[in-house]
Amino acid sequence: xxxxAIWWAGVFLEVLILVRGxxxxxxxxxxxxxxYLASVAVVELSRLIAFRQFPNVYxxxxxxxxxxxxxxxxxxxxxVYRTGLKEFPGTARMARNLLALxxxxxxxxxxLTAADGxxxxxxxTAMKLERDLRLVQAGALLALVVAFAVYKIPLSTNLKxxxxxxxxxxxxxxxxxxxxxxSGVVFxxxxxxxxxxxxLLMLCLWVVALWSYQEAPRPAHTITLDEDYKMLVASTRKRxxxxxxxxxxxxxx
Amino acid sequence: MIAxxxxxxxxxxxxxxxxxxxAGQAPDDGGAEPLDLAxxxxxxxxxxxxxxxxxxxxxxEYVARVGTPRLERFxxxxxxxxxxxxxxxxxxxxxQVMRAHVRAARAKQDLNAATEARVFLQYLRLRCLCGLLLxxxxxxxxxxLQELAIYAxxxxxxxxxxxxxxxxxxxxxxxxxHSGT
Numbered sequence: 001x002x003x004x005a006i007w008w009a010g011v012f013l014e015v016l017i018l019v020r021g022x023x024x025x026x027x028x029x030x031x032x033x034x035x036y037l038a039s040v041a042v043v044e045l046s047r048l049i050a051f052r053q054f055p056n057v058y059x060x061x062x063x064x065x066x067x068x069x070x071x072x073x074x075x076x077x078x079x080v081y082r083t084g085l086k087e088f089p090g091t092a093r094m095a096r097n098l099l100a101l102x103x104x105x106x107x108x109x110x111x112l113t114a115a116d117g118x119x120x121x122x123x124x125t126a127m128k129l130e131r132d133l134r135l136v137q138a139g140a141l142l143a144l145v146v147a148f149a150v151y152k153i154p155l156s157t158n159l160k161x162x163x164x165x166x167x168x169x170x171x172x173x174x175x176x177x178x179x180x181x182x183s184g185v186v187f188x189x190x191x192x193x194x195x196x197x198x199x200l201l202m203l204c205l206w207v208v209a210l211w212s213y214q215e216a217p218r219p220a221h222t223i224t225l226d227e228d229y230k231m232l233v234a235s236t237r238k239r240x241x242x243x244x245x246x247x248x249x250x251x252x253x
Numbered sequence: 254m255i256a257x258x259x260x261x262x263x264x265x266x267x268x269x270x271x272x273x274x275x276a277g278q279a280p281d282d283g284g285a286e287p288l289d290l291a292x293x294x295x296x297x298x299x300x301x302x303x304x305x306x307x308x309x310x311x312x313x314e315y316v317a318r319v320g321t322p323r324l325e326r327f328x329x330x331x332x333x334x335x336x337x338x339x340x341x342x343x344x345x346x347x348x349q350v351m352r353a354h355v356r357a358a359r360a361k362q363d364l365n366a367a368t369e370a371r372v373f374l375q376y377l378r379l380r381c382l383c384g385l386l387l388x389x390x391x392x393x394x395x396x397x398l399q400e401l402a403i404y405a406x407x408x409x410x411x412x413x414x415x416x417x418x419x420x421x422x423x424x425x426x427x428x429x430x431h432s433g434t
Contacts, residue, residue, distance in 0.1 A: 090364025097366070135260055138267045145270045150373075151359040160274070167271040174264030182257055229361040233368050236354040240375045243347060 006196045007048055013203035014041040017210055024212045026158065032079035033162050037206075039072045063126040070133050073166070077140050080163050084148060084155055087218070090229070095147050102140040131177035138174050141167045156216035161209020165202040172198045336390045344383040351376045 014037055021027050027034050043065040050061040081099060085092035145167065148155065155163070176195060316328045354372065358364055 088359050090361040091359050093362075094364055094366045094369070131260065135263060138263050142263065142267050142270065145267070145274060149270070149274070151355055153359070164271055164275045167267060171264045171268040171271065174267070175261055178257060178260040178264065229358065229363045229365070232354065232357050232361070233372060236350060236372055237375060239350050240347075240372075240379060243343070243379050 003193060003196060006193070006200055007044070007051075010196065010200055010203060011041060011044050011048070013200070013207055014044065017203065017206050020207070020211055024210070026210055026213055029213065030079055030083065030158065030162065032075040032082070036072050036076050036079075040069055043069055066126070066130060070130060070137075073137060073170075074140075076162065076166050077137060077144070080141075080159060080166075081144055083159050083216075084144070084153055084163075088151065088153060091147060091151050091153070095144060098143050099140055102136055102143070105136055127177060128181050131174065131181055134170055134173045134177060137170050141170060154217040157214040158210055159216065161206055165205040165209070168205075169198060169202040333390060337387065340383055340387050340390060344380060344387075347376065347379050347383065 017037055018034065018041065021030075021034050021037075047058070047061055047065060050058045054061075077099070081092070081095055085095060141163075145163070147153070173195070176198075312328070316325050351373075358369065
């Protein structure tokens, strides 16, 4: 009964975020994210119907729609990348190359896993596949978070909320699926309810972060000391080199 | 087994990083820091000859001649404190150089991942060296403190001259300062 309540609460929150997105004009700002959320809402409803009306086909519906959600989830990561690094073309290019590499790995891994087993829809195989895909998503998110942190990229409350919500959900999923795959437990014990609760928390975070449109804070001033990137790097490395020489003397008396 | 821990590690690392990101993003201080870092350093660092005077063997010999344990302890404590202060400042200056680089580099069109990784590794190596020096300053024999101090002073001086060079380069190239809005 509790799981059904969580389920309905999830659908309600998804619809609420979509409605608020329409009213606050966030659809045009984050189209990828809202596309993901709309598809997840449809998936949740179809699962709910299958669970209540056709329990025999529910596992089939679950794993198929889960794969769709996973692939569409990649759109959220691209959205974070696209919006977050809009003002920083060099950093964006660097992150884009990295993400392209990561996503090439996603699909090759998916194809390999699909071709590998005879029981493509078997719960454990599907769970392994999902863990692998979530792992790659986690890798992509890690790369983005590190880029944001290292280059001090200012994020709007909306984008930060999207990143935090989805990132926390992905990280929790990776840990949970890893433990489940290792123990061979499928939909049992504490894990049965943990994931829906985690998903619900993510939705709550999104409701708060996406209630209204927030402009991304921009750096007050962008100071460009060197027009040429190579010149900038040379200058920085020269200063480091000087320090290294002095420190080298110190550690070799 | 390795894959199991690797998966857990990735998930946990992402969770922790996001937690810190959510806890509060460091304010973007691009442009807030004055460009005249070298001037600040010039006032903070001492010329090598002054450092030599401060850490001259005469002082050490005098303290040894007096033979008062309390004075010796005080002398050693003070010298160690100064050495540690210089190393810490060097470390801080390294961070400032890196921050300035990151702020300038992030807006560049031709940002290169490999180059950035090299710069970052160089920075990490230097921070590690500073850490080792800091430990050495804590455990080193008193007679070596003088050498350590002179090295620290020399290091600070070189950083300052490096900063001047950087500024000269900046002045040579037209500097663009614009507001983000």
